Amino acid sequence: MKNKTIDYILRATWQAVSRMYNEEAHKYDATMATGFALLSIDREEGTPSTALGPRMGMEATSLTRTLKSMEEKGLITRKKNPEDGRGVLIYLTDFGKEKRELSKNTVLNFNESVRKHISEEKINTFIEVAEIINELIQNKNIFNQQENSTNDIAKIQNH
Known part of the structure; x- marks a missing residue:
């Protein structure tokens, strides 16, 4: 893919x-x-x-x-x-x-x-990525991301 x-x-x-x-x-x-x-x-x-x-x-x-x-x-x-x-x-x-x-x-x-x-490590990474995508969508940070994308993504990844 x-x-x-x-x-x-x-x-x-x-x-x-x-x-x-x-x-x-x-x-x-x-x-x-x-x-x-x-x-x-x-x-x-x-x-x-x-x-x-x-x-x-x-x-x-x-x-x-x-x-x-x-x-x-x-x-x-x-x-x-x-x-x-x-x-x-x-x-x-x-x-x-x-x-x-x-x-x-x-x-x-x-x-x-x-x-x-699939290894446990890859499964955990998949879950983490899916959670970040969901959080970005829930916080409406997809199409408004030009203003503060770097800060928001950093906050999400630090959870």
Whole structure:
């Protein structure tokens, strides 16, 4: 991937990972979004529906469709939040907990496979670079960087 832009590499890699997870999920009549939702819902306490979108980085409309599909398949149930009558808590059913384990094992399998082929040092560098990129974006330092890029990047790297 030499001579490719950083955003191209990130996008191409994420698309490959996404495609791989969706192919695996398809074997179980599911999607990557379903698997990710299963992993994002607290096994015992349930999770407020309003917390799931931000946790998963998903838009409300996409999340609504995913949750509706999961409810139709018997993976989740929705119950009123006893602490906030306006809110809804999402709970995993026993079937949902079973499928959650499958999703968890799939993710762990992926991580284990990658770690077999990449040194711990390179993995740590990758994580550090990804964290810096995320911080630059969150702090809106990408397109405003002409003013203070050197100082901001130095601050981030010293974390």
